[in-house]
Amino acid sequence: MTEKTEKPVIEINSLVKHFGPIHAVRGISFTLRKGEVLGFLGPNGAGKSTTMKMIAGFLEPTAGTISVCGYDILENPIEVKKKIGYLPEGAPLYGEMTVTAFLNFIADVRGMTGKSREDRIEEVIQKINLQSVRNQTLETLSKGYKRRVGVAHAILHDPEILIMDEPTDGLDPNQKHEVRTLIKEMASEKATIISTHILEEVDAVCTRAIIIASGKLLFDGTPAELLAKSTNGKLDDVFREITTKFHAEQGMLLAS
Amino acid sequence: MNNIKAIFKREFAAYFATPVAYVFIVIFLFLMGVFTFYIGAFYERNQADLEPFFRFHPWLYLFLIPAIAMRLWSEERKTGTIELLMTLPVPTYQAVVAKFLAAWCFTAVALVLTFPMWITVNYLGAPDNTVILASYIGSLLMAGGFLAIGSCISGITKNQVIAFVVSVVICFLFLLSGFPLVLDFFRGWAPQAVVNAIASFSFLTHFESIKKGVIDIRDLIYFLALISFWLYANVVVIENKKAG
Numbered sequence: 220m221t222e223k224t225e226k227p228v229i230e231i232n233s234l235v236k237h238f239g240p241i242h243a244v245r246g247i248s249f250t251l252r253k254g255e256v257l258g259f260l261g262p263n264g265a266g267k268s269t270t271m272k273m274i275a276g277f278l279e280p281t282a283g284t285i286s287v288c289g290y291d292i293l294e295n296p297i298e299v300k301k302k303i304g305y306l307p308e309g310a311p312l313y314g315e316m317t318v319t320a321f322l323n324f325i326a327d328v329r330g331m332t333g334k335s336r337e338d339r340i341e342e343v344i345q346k347i348n349l350q351s352v353r354n355q356t357l358e359t360l361s362k363g364y365k366r367r368v369g370v371a372h373a374i375l376h377d378p379e380i381l382i383m384d385e386p387t388d389g390l391d392p393n394q395k396h397e398v399r400t401l402i403k404e405m406a407s408e409k410a411t412i413i414s415t416h417i418l419e420e421v422d423a424v425c426t427r428a429i430i431i432a433s434g435k436l437l438f439d440g441t442p443a444e445l446l447a448k449s450t451n452g453k454l455d456d457v458f459r460e461i462t463t464k465f466h467a468e469q470g471m472l473l474a475s
Numbered sequence: 476m477n478n479i480k481a482i483f484k485r486e487f488a489a490y491f492a493t494p495v496a497y498v499f500i501v502i503f504l505f506l507m508g509v510f511t512f513y514i515g516a517f518y519e520r521n522q523a524d525l526e527p528f529f530r531f532h533p534w535l536y537l538f539l540i541p542a543i544a545m546r547l548w549s550e551e552r553k554t555g556t557i558e559l560l561m562t563l564p565v566p567t568y569q570a571v572v573a574k575f576l577a578a579w580c581f582t583a584v585a586l587v588l589t590f591p592m593w594i595t596v597n598y599l600g601a602p603d604n605t606v607i608l609a610s611y612i613g614s615l616l617m618a619g620g621f622l623a624i625g626s627c628i629s630g631i632t633k634n635q636v637i638a639f640v641v642s643v644v645i646c647f648l649f650l651l652s653g654f655p656l657v658l659d660f661f662r663g664w665a666p667q668a669v670v671n672a673i674a675s676f677s678f679l680t681h682f683e684s685i686k687k688g689v690i691d692i693r694d695l696i697y698f699l700a701l702i703s704f705w706l707y708a709n710v711v712v713i714e715n716k717k718a719g
């Protein structure tokens with residue numbers, strides 16, 4: 220196990236994020252190594268997207284530290300962003316651009332040049348099955364295709380770290396399968412974080428799962444360990460148990 | 476530099492990928508014509524110059540430039556694409572500068588398309604073309620000032636209507652700051668030096684001076700400093716939003 224001795228690629232320490240009175244993230248810490256695929260789970264509003272936005276450098280933490288490949292995100296945001304491929308929640312895109320124009324723009328900004336750049340764009344278009352829509356403007360694409368373009372843009376520069384907020388949301392079953400296969404294929408070379416509401420996905424692609432609720436970390440372990448907590452072997456039930464128990468305790472704390 | 480180029484290219488192309496560019500240019504040219512020929516009495520004056528044309532630029536820009544600038548950041552925030560932009564390895568100031576330059580070049584295109592005006596006046600008489608060239612440069616610099624203000628305001632809100640209205644008001648103050656209305660307001664309580672400083676802040680003062688045909692270094696510095704200041708404020712605004 221050489222992986223275990225390697226330094227973690229992502230180190231997150233006591234991460235806190237407030238939006239005015241809303242405490243979206245309340246002290247989350249974890250580390251991630253190369254080769255791991257981390258499944259980010261939690262009820263709506265748990266703080267998953269907020270945490271991912273902070274790692275991707277879109278939001279600044281209220282408190283706590285994030286270090287990516289040894290770079291602190293506040294001190295060296297540009298270096299951090301070079302290492303990361305990020306798919307934002309809902310996969311926002313520049314509507315008036317065509318698929319190829321958009322990928323070319325990303326390649327430009329990522330500093331890709333020459334023949335390898337052309338080849339890479341072509342490769343990604345093939346991999347994500349975008350051939351049929353390559354000259355279509357992004358605003359005219361269906362939801363699933365938009366998501367796929369988002370995935371394509373995130374992996375374009377072959378980043379060391381891949382952060383994807385609900386990458387399979389809105390995809391048809393075939394495409395869900397394709398994207399999961401893609402993530403697994405790339406996994407050994409990267410550190411990956413995906414958030415999802417589909418628990419079978421955790422079993423299918425993740426090597427590790429984290430459950431958060433109300434901005435707090437409730438579980439951090441392998442999918443097998445998570446499953447072991449259940450009485451009937453269903454991930455859905457463990458998820459519900461852990462998160463509702465936490466919310467009930469919170470309620471009691473507030474009441475007392 | 477590469478980043479600025481890439482973002483500039485994307486932004487500039489975006490104008491022409493949507494009807495925005497064509498609608499803007501048509502309205503710009505139409506209003507320029509109306510103001511010059513009807514209100515400015517271009518023919519009736521019987522003088523071979525473009526004074527009646529340039530005289531209305533500040534007032535046209537007052538509404539047209541905020542309309543161009545309002546989308547710069549508001550739209551990105553509204554559609555969420557700002558999350559794409561700000562997670563690319565691009566320093567905020569480069570994104571701000573690239574967007575500004577794209578909008579400025581777009582305005583330059585609209586301005587260049589008024590060349591029939593210049594041809595007409597040369598056909599009808601023998602105007603002083605250095606004065607005309609200086610006026611064009613002055614007009615473009617002034618447009619840059621309006622744009623920088625609009626870009627900064629657009630960074631504050633995701634609502635384009637608010638961005639537009641607030642920008643118009645601020646630009647209006649910058650136009651009027653040489654006028655009694657504004658100066659009287661300050662005269663009541665501020666020292667004379669401050670009042671003079673405010674007067675020298677007016678776009679009009681500097682544009683009028685360039686329009687005479689000589690680009691004074693002070694006028695140049697004024698516009699460049701104004702643009703730099705508002706773009707700097709723009710960067711601060713965008714950076715601050717990260718802290719949520």
Ligand SMILES: Nc1ncnc2c1ncn2[C@@H]1O[C@H](COP(=O)(O)OP(=O)(O)OP(=O)(O)O)[C@@H](O)[C@H]1O
Pocket residue numbers: 238241242243261262263264265266267268269270308719
């Ligand atoms: N820009 C913002 N301003 C104010 N509050 C926000 C903002 N963004 C998120 N929040 C709040 O922070 C909390 C966490 O939101 P977040 O989007 O991280 O949840 P999530 O775990 O991704 O949920 P979902 O599964 O629905 O995507 C929510 O209460 C949300 O209302």
Ligand SMILES: [Mg+2]
Pocket residue numbers: 267268269308384
């Ligand atoms: Mg979310």
